[in-house]
Amino acid sequence: DQQVKQNSPSLSVQEGRISILNCDYTNSMFDYFLWYKKYPAEGPTFLISISSIKDKNEDGRFTVFLNKSAKHLSLHIVPSQPGDSAVYFCAASEGTGGFKTIFGAGTRLFVKA
Amino acid sequence: DVKVTQSSRYLVKRTGEKVFLECVQDMDHENMFWYRQDPGLGLRLIYFSYDVKMKEKGDIPEGYSVSREKKERFSLILESASTNQTSMYLCASSLAGYGYTFGSGTRLTVV
Numbered sequence: 001d002q003q004v005k006q007n008s009p010s011l012s013v014q015e016g017r018i019s020i021l022n023c024d025y026t027n028s029m030f031d032y033f034l035w036y037k038k039y040p041a042e043g044p045t046f047l048i049s050i051s052s053i054k055d056k057n058e059d060g061r062f063t064v065f066l067n068k069s070a071k072h073l074s075l076h077i078v079p080s081q082p083g084d085s086a087v088y089f090c091a092a093s094e095g096t097g098g099f100k101t102i103f104g105a106g107t108r109l110f111v112k113a
Numbered sequence: 114d115v116k117v118t119q120s121s122r123y124l125v126k127r128t129g130e131k132v133f134l135e136c137v138q139d140m141d142h143e144n145m146f147w148y149r150q151d152p153g154l155g156l157r158l159i160y161f162s163y164d165v166k167m168k169e170k171g172d173i174p175e176g177y178s179v180s181r182e183k184k185e186r187f188s189l190i191l192e193s194a195s196t197n198q199t200s201m202y203l204c205a206s207s208l209a210g211y212g213y214t215f216g217s218g219t220r221l222t223v224v
Contacts, residue, residue: 004155034212043117043203043215044156089155099144099163100171101213103156 003027004092006104013111019077021107023090026071030092030102035064035075038087038106047088048075080111116140117216119204125222132191134219136204145187146213147171147179150201162187194223 005024013019021035031052036044050057050064050073057064063076077084090104120135138145144163148156148171158171160179168179176198180188187206191198199222205213 002155006155009153036213036215041122041217043205043217044213045215046212049212091156099161099169100158102158103148105153105155 002105003030004090004102004104006088006090006107008107009105010108010110013080013109015082015111015113016079019075019080019084019109019111021075021077021088021090021109023073023075023104024071025073025092025102027092027094027102028071029094032093033064033066033073034091034093034101035062036089036091036103038089044089077109080109082111082113085109085111117204117206117214119202119216119219121219122217123220123222125224126191126194128195128223130191130194130223132194132221132223134189134191134202134204134221136187136189136216137185138187138206138214139185140206140208140214141184142206142208142214143184144207145181146205146207147177147187147189148203148205149173150203150218156203159189191221194221196223199223 034049035047037047038044066073087106093101117138146161147159162168162181178190202219204216
């Protein structure tokens with residue numbers, strides 16, 4: 001039973017356009033959500049996060065939106081660049097400390113030049 | 114920058130061997146984690162530790178154990194390696210529990 005689901009294994013976008021990566025979760029106790037980016041042969045790196053008390057968080061070209069009623073979050077990348085091509089993992093945790101963070105299966109983003 | 118170093122990038126071991134995966138972090142983080150990454154399954158938590166000599170089971174601890182004798186080092190032990198433990202293993206550390214810093218991973222193949 002996957003508590004964090006990324007239903008799109010891959011996404012292809014033209015350079016300069018918007019990339020939208022989606023994530024759904026089932027556990028209403030999750031109160032902190034994160035996105036990680038992973039290049040081949042490297043570990044995931046933290047990208048952006050959002051607390052459940054917010055519905056939007058922005059950092060440069062990256063924006064995360066949270067819809068608690070729908071248990072859905074999305075990562076928007078605008079404008080997309082070829083260097084953004086990577087696997088993106090959605091993650092969620094509950095309570096303090098962030099232990100037992102649950103990760104989604106990942107979405108591979110291809111940004112075409 | 115925080116650095117998490119995993120001792121091996123690639124390992125090939127035989128079924129039944131005892132395997133040690135080592136992880137060291139250099140930023141005095143209390144929390145350390147071991148995940149495995151498999152296609153279609155994402156990252157699954159094996160064990161974590163929030164202090165020296167403290168450990169907690171994650172979602173898939175069977176067949177694994179861990180050791181944390183020093184704050185900077187967290188070892189994952191496969192007591193008797195099996196082919197279904199062939200995977201990418203990722204170590205991570207964090208200060209407040211959020212925003213993990215991951216190592217580069219160890220790709221383990223059990224034959």
